Amino acid sequence: MHNEARELTTSEKNALADQFDDLYGDAPEAFLEFIKSKDFAVPGDYAETWNFIESGLHSLERWSNFHLYFN
Secondary structure: OOOOHHHOOHHHHHHHHHHHHHHHOOOHHHHHHHHOOOOOEOOOOHHHHHHHHHOOOHHHHOOEOHHHHHO
16 A cells, blocks of 8 residues: 555455455465565664664665564
């Protein structure tokens, strides 16, 4: 939904959420690959990732360190 959520109706958002669930709801390995994507997963350790996310507008640019939870 990134880059689309502001333009979508509630029912469109729900449909996209359902699609996401269809892709990853029963596929934890695929979900892990998704959250580790270089498109938004910040490389580094816990401190390095937070330093990056907290600087500038990175927190608003969808950067994430959620993948670290699964390491």
